[in-house]
Amino acid sequence: MTDEATRRSRLRRMREDDLPVLFEIQRDATAQRQAAFTDATAGDRDAYLSKFRRILADDAIVSRVVEVDGEVVGSVAAFPIEGDTEVTYWIRRDWWGRGVATEALAALLQEVPTRPLQARVAEDNHGSRRVLERNGFVRVGSEESFATARDATITELILELPA
Template sequence: MADDPARKVSLRTLREDDLPTLFEIQLDARAQHLAAFTDATAGDRDAYLAKFRRILADTAIVSRVVEVDGLVVGSAAVFPIEGDTEVTYWIQRDWWGRGVASAALAALLAEVPARPLQARVAEDNLGSLRVLERNGFVRVGSEDSFAPARDATITELILELPG
C-alpha cells in the first residue's frame, strides 16, 4: 500500500529540543498503563526533562526519535542495564497498529549491531509483544515485578534477540 506509514518511518538522533514533544506523547494514560513501568517522572515535566537530559549525556545509550514523514511520533533506544543491553520504544497512540513501531524497531536494530539484546514487556501488552516478535525477539523468561503505572505487581515477559 503506497500510503503505508511504516514505509515512511525514519530515525534520527534525539535532541534536547525533542524532549517537550516526547513528554506530551508519553502522557497518554492508556500508553502508560500498557507500558506499566513508567516512573514518577512520567507526570512531572521538569523531572522528565531532567531525566532525559541525563540520558542524552550518556554516551552508552543510543537514543533516537521516531518520525513519520518528518513528524515526531515517538522514540526508540538501546541502553545498558545490569550487564545486559535492552531496547525500548514509545510510539504515540495515534500511530499504533500501523506498523510504525515494528519499522522503528527494525531500523534501530539495523543501526545497533550489538547482540544479544533484551526487551521487557508487560504480559498483557500484546501489541508490543508482537512488535518484538516480528523483529526476531523470542521469549526467554518472565518475572513478577511492581509496575508503578498500575500500582500493582504484574508479570513482565523477558525477550531476547540472539547474537
Template sequence: MTDSAARDISLRPLTEDDIPALFEIQLDESAQHLAAFTDTRTARDAEAFGKKYRKILADDAIVNRVIEIHGEVVGSVATFPIEGDTELTYWIRKDWWGRGVATAAVAALLDEVTERPIHARAVEDNSGSVRVLERNAFVRIGSEDSFAPGRQATVTELIFKLA
C-alpha cells in the same frame, strides 16, 4: 506492516529540542498503563521529565532515536545498558499504534545497533509490544513478576532476547 506510514519512518538522534514532544506523547494514560513501568516521578512533571532526558542524552552508552514520519515526531526507540545487558525500549504515539510504526522503528534501530544479544521486556497483557518484538525476531526466554509503578500493582513481564 499494515500501513504505508511504517515505510515512511525515519530515525534520527534525540536532541534536547525533542524532549517536550516526547513528554506530550508519554502523557497518554492508556499508553502508560500498557508500559506499566513508567517513572511515576516524571510522568506528569515536564521539568522532571526534561531533567531525566537530559541525563539520558549525556550518556554515550544509550542509543536513543526519535521516530519521525514526514518530519513529525511520533515516538522514540532506544537501547540502553542495564545490569550487564543491552535492553531495547520504545514508545509510539497512540494515534500511530497498530500501523507497523513500532515494528519498523525497532527494525531500523536493530540495523544500526548490531551488538547482540539485545533484551527486551513487555508486560504480559501488552499484546501489541509482544507482536513488535516477535516480528523483529526476539524470542521469549522467560517471565518475571515485578511491581509496576505505572499500575501500582504486580504484573508479569515477559522477557525476550535477540541473539
C-alpha cells in the same frame, strides 16, 4: 503488511528540543497503563526533561526519535542495564497498529550491533510483544514486577534477540 506510514517513517538522533514533545506523547494515560512500567518522571515535566538530558549526554545509550513525514511520533532506544543491553520504544497512541513501532525497532537493530539484546514487556501487552517477535525476539523468561502505571504487581515477560 506494513502501513503506508512506515514507508514514510525514519529515525534520527534525539535532540534536547525533542524532549517536550516526547514528554507530551508519553503522558497518554492509556499508553502508560499499557506500557505498565513508567517511572516517577512520567507526570513531572521538569523531572522528565532532566532525566532525558542525562540520557542524551550518555554515549552508551542510543536514543532515536521516530518521525513520520517529519512529525515526531515516538522514540526508540538501546541502553545498558545490569550487564545487558535492552531496547525500549514508545509510539504515540494514534500511530499504534500501523507498523511504525515494528519498523522503528528494525531500524534501531540495524544501527545497534550488540547481541544478544534484551526487552521486557507486560504479559498482557500483546501489541508490544508482537513488535518484538516480528523483529526476532524470543521469550526467555518472566518475572513478577511492580508496575508503577498500574499500581500493581504484574507478570513481565523477558525477551531476547539472540546472537
